[in-house]
Amino acid sequence: MSDKLPQPAGLPIFLLDGHEIPFQPGQTVMQAALEAGFYIPHLCFHEEFKPHGSCKVCTVKVNGRTVASCTTAAAADLDVESETSELRDLRKTLVQFLFTEGNHFCPSCEQSGNCKLQAVAYELDVLSAHFNPIFPDRPLDASHPDVLLDFNRCILCELCIRASSEVDGKDVFALAGRGITKHLIVNAESGRLADTKLAVNDKAMSVCPVGVIQRKRRGFAVPIGQRTYDQKPISEVTISRLQGHPIGHAEDQEGDGR
Amino acid sequence: MAFPLEKAEDPTKLRRVAIDPVSRVEGHGKVTILLDDAGKIHQVRLHIVEFRGFERFILGRPYWEVPVMVQRLCGICPVSHHLAASKALDLVVGAKRVTHTAELVRRLMHYGQILQSHALHFYHLASPDLLFGFGSAVATRNVVGVLAAFPELARQGVLLRKYGQEIIRLTAGKRVHGTGSVPGGVNKSLTAAERDELLAPLPDVKQWLRSGLAALTGLYGQNREQYDSFGTVPSSLLSLVGRQGQLDLYDGVLRARDQYGKIIFDGLDPQQYRSQLKENVRSWSYMKFPFIGSLGPEAGWYKVGPLARIQNCDVIDTPLAEEARQGLLATSPTRQLIHAPLHYHWARLIEMVHAAEVIENLLHDQDLLGDQLMASGPRAIAGVGIIEAPRGTLIHHYEVDEQDLVTMCNLIVSTTHNNQAMNEAIRQVARQYLDGQELTEGLLNHIEVAIRAYDPCLSCATHALGKMPLQVEFVDPAGKVVQRLVRDGENLAAVSA
Numbered sequence: 001m002s003d004k005l006p007q008p009a010g011l012p013i014f015l016l017d018g019h020e021i022p023f024q025p026g027q028t029v030m031q032a033a034l035e036a037g038f039y040i041p042h043l044c045f046h047e048e049f050k051p052h053g054s055c056k057v058c059t060v061k062v063n064g065r066t067v068a069s070c071t072t073a074a075a076a077d078l079d080v081e082s083e084t085s086e087l088r089d090l091r092k093t094l095v096q097f098l099f100t101e102g103n104h105f106c107p108s109c110e111q112s113g114n115c116k117l118q119a120v121a122y123e124l125d126v127l128s129a130h131f132n133p134i135f136p137d138r139p140l141d142a143s144h145p146d147v148l149l150d151f152n153r154c155i156l157c158e159l160c161i162r163a164s165s166e167v168d169g170k171d172v173f174a175l176a177g178r179g180i181t182k183h184l185i186v187n188a189e190s191g192r193l194a195d196t197k198l199a200v201n202d203k204a205m206s207v208c209p210v211g212v213i214q215r216k217r218r219g220f221a222v223p224i225g226q227r228t229y230d231q232k233p234i235s236e237v238t239i240s241r242l243q244g245h246p247i248g249h250a251e252d253q254e255g256d257g258r
Numbered sequence: 259m260a261f262p263l264e265k266a267e268d269p270t271k272l273r274r275v276a277i278d279p280v281s282r283v284e285g286h287g288k289v290t291i292l293l294d295d296a297g298k299i300h301q302v303r304l305h306i307v308e309f310r311g312f313e314r315f316i317l318g319r320p321y322w323e324v325p326v327m328v329q330r331l332c333g334i335c336p337v338s339h340h341l342a343a344s345k346a347l348d349l350v351v352g353a354k355r356v357t358h359t360a361e362l363v364r365r366l367m368h369y370g371q372i373l374q375s376h377a378l379h380f381y382h383l384a385s386p387d388l389l390f391g392f393g394s395a396v397a398t399r400n401v402v403g404v405l406a407a408f409p410e411l412a413r414q415g416v417l418l419r420k421y422g423q424e425i426i427r428l429t430a431g432k433r434v435h436g437t438g439s440v441p442g443g444v445n446k447s448l449t450a451a452e453r454d455e456l457l458a459p460l461p462d463v464k465q466w467l468r469s470g471l472a473a474l475t476g477l478y479g480q481n482r483e484q485y486d487s488f489g490t491v492p493s494s495l496l497s498l499v500g501r502q503g504q505l506d507l508y509d510g511v512l513r514a515r516d517q518y519g520k521i522i523f524d525g526l527d528p529q530q531y532r533s534q535l536k537e538n539v540r541s542w543s544y545m546k547f548p549f550i551g552s553l554g555p556e557a558g559w560y561k562v563g564p565l566a567r568i569q570n571c572d573v574i575d576t577p578l579a580e581e582a583r584q585g586l587l588a589t590s591p592t593r594q595l596i597h598a599p600l601h602y603h604w605a606r607l608i609e610m611v612h613a614a615e616v617i618e619n620l621l622h623d624q625d626l627l628g629d630q631l632m633a634s635g636p637r638a639i640a641g642v643g644i645i646e647a648p649r650g651t652l653i654h655h656y657e658v659d660e661q662d663l664v665t666m667c668n669l670i671v672s673t674t675h676n677n678q679a680m681n682e683a684i685r686q687v688a689r690q691y692l693d694g695q696e697l698t699e700g701l702l703n704h705i706e707v708a709i710r711a712y713d714p715c716l717s718c719a720t721h722a723l724g725k726m727p728l729q730v731e732f733v734d735p736a737g738k739v740v741q742r743l744v745r746d747g748e749n750l751a752a753v754s755a
């Protein structure tokens with residue numbers, strides 16, 4: 001990592017792969033690491049929302065125990081391992097599962113290049129889905145005049161749910177079912193997006209790490225190849241953005257790395 | 259029966275030969291030949307299994323994904339699908355005319371594609387047959403053999419392809435699965451630096467094409483009889499022509515001529531293609547047989563592709579290509595239309611010359627660097643986009659509902675248009691070369707040479723390194739496979755059935 005911030009004096013520290021990471025009391029391992037310029041792969045974490053700990057892509061070892069770094073409180077003298085081959089392999093497998101469970105046809109997906117799942121996969125050198133894809137066949141919801149939902153790409157991170165309820169105050173999205181049948185639903189009696197109050201400027205529109213929630217009719221306006229993660233790996237994009245130097249197109253900067 | 263050798267009188271008494279290579283994405287071809295004990299041929303069929311399910315991927319998808327998605331239809335000319343879909347969807351988003359810059363960028367992309375695809379087809383896939391002979395030793399009858407015996411020609415083929423691919427990369431954004439063309443226009447134009455990068459190699463490109471053309475006319479000079487007669491069956495022709503009747507591979511109106519050159523229809527708006535083109539189904543083939551409605555399903559078949567195009571148009575509006583076209587037309591002293599499949603290769607080279615000239619003109623147009631990229635207008639529910647893809651006319655037809663999802667999709671690819679033409683060509687070749695003969699790899703290759711003249715995308719026509727797996731089955735009158743031959747690389751080996 002190149003752009004390490006100068007470390008404020010007097011803060012407690014923990015060790016991340018041998019580096020001293022200062023933290024404010026109350027911060028998680030993830031928050032402190034990112035702030036110090038160290039990227040830990042993550043998908044359901046978003047710095048504006050309360051951590052949720054569901055994707056487990058951010059798994060690290062703390063004093064030898066496997067935990068989600070986004071939900072683990074930083075504490076003095078923790079010994080955190082992140083960039084080990086064991087943890088990389090674990091993350092890789094988790095990401096491959098996500099590819100298996102959804103329809104992620106990157107070459108024709110509008111989100112390609114702005115997709116965090118794809119970018120994290122590249123970061124982790126995931127070159128194939130490895131497992132047999134399930135190919136879900138859930139119908140799209142195109143009822144809303146300006147927004148399209150492609151449920152087949154959802155990785156169940158619940159960021160849209162959190163954004164819609166905490167920021168937009170609308171509760172447009174929810175999860176239903178459990179286990180393998182768990183899926184995103186639209187919170188309306190009809191089940192249709194058109195019957196919610198979702199608007200294109202809502203926070204919920206900009207947090208999806210994959211390509212479920214799309215603005216209609218602007219597909220491929222930015223050429224693939226010129227998109228955020230086409231230019232730099234997600235580790236660099238994330239750290240640069242948190243340090244106030246966003247990489248990529250302005251319209252892709254609404255949410256975490258988008 | 260209307261098509262001799264399409265159906266044997268009593269197929270149960272005949273042996274069967276099936277040329278059945280492994281399947282590829284676009285669809286795969288299989289040739290079956292029914293023989294009696296004396297080796298007399300009674301039936302020859304090219305079965306093409308189209309990669310159908312594709313419509314299923316597109317139905318229910320948002321329209322803006324379509325131009326990107328359809329590129330998976332073809333590994334050799336994805337750009338043609340990209341552009342045909344964009345053209346159809348231009349109409350859906352109300353862009354009856356795209357901006358001048360968008361049209362220039364798309365044309366550049368298309369002619370770059372023509373150049374790279376034709377280069378692959380001619381230099382890589384077809385030249386081994388032409389240079390060494392159709393029945394020559396299979397060990398050298400491949401691109402590696404060409405590289406050894408004709409290194410300069412092989413090198414030029416590679417460089418021509420590279421140049422076309424570079425054009426695609428700069429206009430579409432990527433070499434494969436680009437996203438440059440979008441419904442209503444393009445998402446990028448060229449920078450001055452990119453334009454200059456493409457201008458630099460043009461003098462060489464033209465020189466290489468001159469040598470290619472000279473090499474081919476030289477081969478023709480040595481073996482006129484074979485080139486004129488190999489698999490030759492007259493038919494009607496179909497293609498787009500420009501609005502002034504000139505050759506135009508990107509846009510225009512549909513024109514069809516009968517086998518003697520008389521116009522059947524002309525000036526047909528692509529949106530109305532269904533008023534003249536009908537589709538027929540036959541029990542033995544998955545692929546449809548399109549035909550010109552006014553002539554009926556038996557007489558209405560036609561050829562598409564380079565040889566159809568350069569004879570269907572009135573003129574090529576770039577000088578070097580028109581001169582080359584006149585050279586080919588002059589081989590028919592009576593000025594009858596040329597129907598010989600092998601002349602597809604000559605026509606292909608003429609189109610490559612034309613592509614280079616068009617590319618040069620486009621690169622000198624300042625608007626290629628413009629920033630007016632998108633047009634729009636009132637929405638429509640349907641659109642048809644037709645383009646002359648490297649192998650022939652390509653039709654994309656969509657309907658899109660008010661929620662922006664595709665509800666209908668009809669694609670007619672060039673392979674389908676040429677279905678009957680390829681079947682007729684291989685029947686003719688079977689009559690000319692295979693009848694009563696002991697079948698060898700070299701003789702079976704004659705069948706593939708005829709298919710390859712039309713279509714390199716069928717995997718049975720694609721023997722990139724002479725290593726195409728090939729199966730030949732001999733079936734007894736009861737339908738049981740009595741012997742199976744497998745061609746793997748250089749040998750035809752018997753495998754017990």
Ligand code: SF4
Pocket residue numbers: 153154155156157158159160161173184207208209210212213
């Ligand atoms: S739609 Fe997107 S943001 Fe919402 S749960 Fe699914 S992946 Fe997460």
Ligand code: FES
Pocket residue numbers: 041042043044045052053054055056057058059068069070071
């Ligand atoms: S980012 Fe920590 S569990 Fe998802």
